Amino acid sequence: MREIVVGAAQMGPNQKSDTREAVVARMLSLLDQARDRGCTLLVYPELALTTFFPRWYMEDQAEVDTWFESEMPNAATAPLFQRARDYGIAISFGYAEKTPEGQYFNTQILTDREANIIGKYRKVHLPGHSEYDTERAFQHLEKRYFEPGDLGFPVWRTQDALVGMAVCNDRRWPETYRVMGLQGVELIVLGYNTPSVNSQMSKEGLAERLYHSELSMTSGAYQNATWVVGVAKCGDEDGHPLMAGSMIVDPNGFVVARAETEGDELITHACDMDLSVFGKETIFDFDRHRRIEHYGLITSQTGVVRPE
Amino acid sequence: MREIVVGAAQMGPNQKSDTREAVVARMLSLLDQARDRGCTLLVYPELALTTFFPRWYMEDQAEVDTWFESEMPNAATAPLFQRARDYGIAISFGYAEKTPEGQYFNTQILTDREANIIGKYRKVHLPGHSEYDTERAFQHLEKRYFEPGDLGFPVWRTQDALVGMAVCNDRRWPETYRVMGLQGVELIVLGYNTPSVNSQMSKEGLAERLYHSELSMTSGAYQNATWVVGVAKCGDEDGHPLMAGSMIVDPNGFVVARAETEGDELITHACDMDLSVFGKETIFDFDRHRRIEHYGLITSQTGVVRPE
Numbered sequence A, B: 001m002r003e004i005v006v007g008a009a010q011m012g013p014n015q016k017s018d019t020r021e022a023v024v025a026r027m028l029s030l031l032d033q034a035r036d037r038g039c040t041l042l043v044y045p046e047l048a049l050t051t052f053f054p055r056w057y058m059e060d061q062a063e064v065d066t067w068f069e070s071e072m073p074n075a076a077t078a079p080l081f082q083r084a085r086d087y088g089i090a091i092s093f094g095y096a097e098k099t100p101e102g103q104y105f106n107t108q109i110l111t112d113r114e115a116n117i118i119g120k121y122r123k124v125h126l127p128g129h130s131e132y133d134t135e136r137a138f139q140h141l142e143k144r145y146f147e148p149g150d151l152g153f154p155v156w157r158t159q160d161a162l163v164g165m166a167v168c169n170d171r172r173w174p175e176t177y178r179v180m181g182l183q184g185v186e187l188i189v190l191g192y193n194t195p196s197v198n199s200q201m202s203k204e205g206l207a208e209r210l211y212h213s214e215l216s217m218t219s220g221a222y223q224n225a226t227w228v229v230g231v232a233k234c235g236d237e238d239g240h241p242l243m244a245g246s247m248i249v250d251p252n253g254f255v256v257a258r259a260e261t262e263g264d265e266l267i268t269h270a271c272d273m274d275l276s277v278f279g280k281e282t283i284f285d286f287d288r289h290r291r292i293e294h295y296g297l298i299t300s301q302t303g304v305v306r307p308e
Helices: A020-036 A061-065 A078-087 A168-172 A174-181 A206-224 A273-281 B020-036 B061-065 B078-087 B168-172 B174-181 B206-224 B273-281 B296-300
Strands: A003-010 A041-043 A090-098 A104-111 A117-122 A155-158 A161-167 A187-192 A227-232 A235-237 A240-242 A247-249 A255-258 A265-272 B003-010 B041-043 B090-098 B104-111 B117-122 B155-158 B161-167 B187-192 B227-232 B235-237 B240-242 B247-249 B255-258 B265-272
Touching (some): A003 A020, A003 A187, A020 A041, A020 A078, A041 A187, A090 A187, A104 A161, A104 A187, A117 A155, A161 A168, A161 A174, A168 A187, A168 A206, A174 A206, A174 B174, A174 B296, A206 A227, A206 A247, A206 B206, A227 A273, A247 A265, A265 A273, B020 B041, B020 B078, B078 B090, B090 B187, B104 B161, B117 B155, B161 B168, B168 B187, B174 B206, B187 B206, B206 B247, B227 B273, B247 B265, B255 B265, B265 B273
Parallel strands (some): A003 A227, A161 A187, A187 A227, B003 B041, B003 B227
Antiparallel strands (some): A003 A265, A090 A104, A104 A117, A227 A247, A247 A255, B003 B265, B090 B104, B155 B161, B227 B247, B235 B240, B247 B255
């Protein structure tokens, strides 16, 4: 048995007016709970430190920059890293990253149990649009404020396991899981900020959207025989509802822990990495069963090309 | 609206001793029911004409050959083609194919409404093994009797829709759906023969196996915004149970029709191909959102390569 006690630290809403310090105080409280429950890895959501600002249309880059971090850790998050180190709990969380070269990414990091950042992932699948869209009920401007991630889908060896990351919309794309699956991933941790309403189809209800989120994560887990931990920031951010539904999924595709609220809430599970072995050695033994000679379109072609 | 009334003709067991003619008589009965319910496309299972013979270990190639068809249609299936033509119902079914060159495939065909074969698919993802395995509760010798399909995952334009096929274990592989999704597929029809028991883990129950089958088809449907029709041959074949669970899944990943028995049973649904449009133009608009520069491993590497 190779056990990691994983905590999914679902977070309630961050309002525009909330300071980083106020948000980190809530993250510290979740960290305290995680220690009490024996976690060695705690996962927070996408854009954990701020509101989901891509819903706001901004033209002034100086204003946009206020939502980004140019260093990590920084003054606001140093207490989080310090306490995580004190507790020996590895952490993973998402934030908006501005690089020294002036690039902007939707980023998630992973630390070891000494609070050293050992992995960085930059969101590859940016949903939404880049210009103001008058057809939508509200804006989703991720393609305006971020560049697509440039680091691929790496997998890191830590806590005697192979761990990968993804962010929000990445979880709907089977390529995300498969690229990590091909590196032997055993645990994928991902955060999300997903509106409760489809901005382009209001009749699609919350239940349908929660189903799609679960379907994406459970299938990705099953088809790659890996643990998947999905963590929401949720609730009402300045009048815009985000869905909850944080969950821990086992390598058979079954949900073993699920958040019940739309607020700050810790769910945990003792995840045995060895549970991924059976699937990887039998039905999803890629080496015996995959037929890459027939997969060419997946990497040769971005969009749809219909037959004559 | 572009509607195809699709029938999923689940079939009960075929015993080793059943003749092709006896099986085709049951298929004709299902075809009659499909006409009564207004179907224009009727889908039968994998290896519809015979028992699931890969559970039997054979060394005599002449004996193996008795399970294969060297022509299609042939004497036994001619009545099925004739009546399908009379009714104007397109059909799709699976059979073991021996080619004039002496190749062996696990094949599924698709006809138009005049019973002309317009599409042929050969199963790409062969599960199981090629030599007698003393560790298994029973044998699953698909890799012994079949070669992997050599036709890829084509998509055909018929009945004003884009239709693709897959067979059984193919449905568990996201690559199957994605390669067809990249060709704009709107309806995937697939048959299966899936043992109710995991030959390598007897404690895995039927409910878990049905869940995995559903999870694979619903996620494939959702993530490619396509209809998926999965059709079982099921029930007890000479003491070996096969699971049922035939279903029709809409392009949002919801099951809209589901078989209730483990025998011959027709389920139908009027499938509007235009329901696939919204998903293909928004969240799964591949051209805007896919990032093939990060998918390389999917086609460059068959098996797992773990990081140092």
